[in-house]
Amino acid sequence: MAAGRSRSFAEMNLAIFRGEDPGGVLWQPRLEFWYLANKARGTLPRRYRDAGLLDVYDDCRASVRYFTSPLRVRYHTVKQRTEWLDDTHQAHYLETPIGTLREVRAYDGLRLSGARSEYRIKTLDDLRILEYVLQDEEWYWDAEAFSRDLARVGERGAPQFYPRRTPVQGLFIEHMGFEPTLFALTDHGERIRQYVQ
Secondary structure, X not given: OOOOOOOOHHXXXXXXXXXXXXXXXXXXXXXXHHHHHHXXXXXXXXXXXXXXXXXXXXXXXXXXXOOOOOEEEEEOOOEEEEEEOOOOEEEEEEEEOOEEEEEEEEEOOOOOXXXXXXXXXXXXXXXXXXXXXXXXXXXXXXXXHHHHHHHHHHHHOOOOOOOOOOHHHHHHHHHOOHHHHHHHHHHOHHHHHHHHO
């Protein structure tokens, strides 16, 4: 706990979630990409060259957020496969008995940050395959991973993570892309409503 604070970062974080006064400013910068990119390039400042990421958070007197993702998914019949197409493009396949969905992510040169360059839903027929994938999922809580993450981060923050997006958000961001989703909502609204259900 940093000098001058009566609560740990985890306690402050939980107070904010409850709508209470945390007793100070909870600063939660996202340092992961900066740290990993500079570490990979060998350009970390001298004082951090032998430091781990949590050491950097401690040195900055910052709280850690989104340090765990214990809500996991597994499939019963869907097979997942990934392959690098070249140095910066990775394809991910969801193979089902009724067809295969493919998406491609374009990564930076360090393969640390990527964005979709090809979405898995290219036609309305692909929605049928996505529906199969979603119905084949089994969600579970990985208690061991959660406990390990809590022990690793300690009082630096409270566990928080993103659950799955809503079906329409998923179309915009993960499955179809912004413009194709807008056209699908406008031109094929009933089919999109069926998918959402």
